[in-house]
Amino acid sequence: MANRRNTLFYYSPFNFIRELKTAPQLELLTQARISGKPYLGVETPAGECCFYLEALAWDTAYFGLRTHKLQAVLYPKVSLAELAQACRTLVQHLADIGSQYCFLEIPAEDILLIQALGIAGFKLVETRLTYYQNLTEYSHPERFAVRRATEADTDDLQHVARTMRNSFDRFHADPIFSPEKADEFLATYVQQSIRGFADVVLVPDCPGEAPGAFLTANYQRELWPALGLPVAKMVLSAVSGASRQGWYKKLISEMSYHLREQGAVYAFMNTQATNRAVFHTWESLGYRLGGTTHILSYSPGLEQIRSQCT
Incomplete structure (x- = not known):
């Protein structure tokens, strides 16, 4: 978590509001996406990479696709190759559990993870601007x-x-x-x-x-x-x-x-x-x-x- 603290801040939907302090935003983010949530742990040479997946029941029923959202990824200081390999393991895990659709919203600042997910087979479908x-x-x-x-x-x-x-x-x-x-x-x-x-x-x-x-x-x-x-x-x-x-x-x-x-x-x-x-x-x-x-x-x-x- 400490290694990812600066980048995780940009996952807060309010990160651009200067009057807001960093600590409460990270606390809300942690409670909503990480604390007590099950995750897929993948070992890398630098330590464990944790993928927090949430099954979305409403989306699954509406679209007829078993749907998951990747809520957060925690990982140590790794190379792109090591992180991409961990993301490939995530993709295999999705196949193992029968997931038919997985998505995430990721800030532009998390560039290493964006590249690793792309190597593993994730595709870009939308770029969003917040005003x-x-x-x-x-x-x-x-x-x-x-x-x-x-x-x-x-x-x-x-x-x-x-x-x-x-x-x-x-x-x-x-x-x-x-x-x-x-x-x-x-x-x-x-x-x-x-x-x-x-x-x-x-x-x-x-x-x-x-x-x-x-x-x-x-x-x-x-x-x-x-x-x-x-x-x-x-x-x-x-x-x-x-x-x-x-x-x-x-x-x-x-x-x-x-x-x-x-x-x-x-x-x-x-x-x-x-x-x-x-x-x-x-x-x-x-x-x-x-x-x-x-x-x-x-x-x-x-x-x-x-x-x-x-």
Whole structure:
């Protein structure tokens, strides 16, 4: 752990907020991903390499693929060749336990592990940028009419989620999932967000018309005491280009005000590194780049598995 301390810090989703101390972030990370969790131990010449794998029951049931997430990797000072060999052992372990899909989100700073996983057969499917804002400083000259989404909005928002496809998000970019399955996942996600999976789903308040756009967010209040600072996250958005052009920026602005009203001091969100229009929007509202992560995945027998789930 001590050898990995500096790099593990970048696994914290809040590492770019300077007001937050390192210790509580590492403590939350350790509790969530490492402490008391089973792991695969692989011996290297320098010592044990520990792969912390979590079986994801919901993902397994939804996609019909036995799914695991690689939550963390602890290893001593090793060479690339030694770490790559340990990662090959991980890949064999995944085959032994019948895993059909394994993924992880890894910060760009963890370059040695990225290279070792690539040698072992993991592939890049998405590069994410994180933007953030100090909400105490947020101000926009215009306000826009928004409201919380209700169950009555579900069909419209699911349609928006399905049709406004982003070919570079994790689910659309990974060939293990068909485009249709990825579309349906996002439609399910917004449905469950309305039902309480998200703390809030904001939509345009256009009386007599379908919303045609949405933005979800989680307050993350359960983390505020440990962090010592209220931090919220905007999660998923989609906007119908035909009927709600320009509403993405309006929703981001209004969500910024909403999260501040809920007590959050900071807000952050992720997007793909290919989403250039979004960068411009966020930066025009005062959001700043915080960090870069990659999504890697491993799926044995890709073509055979995909044919079974399309």
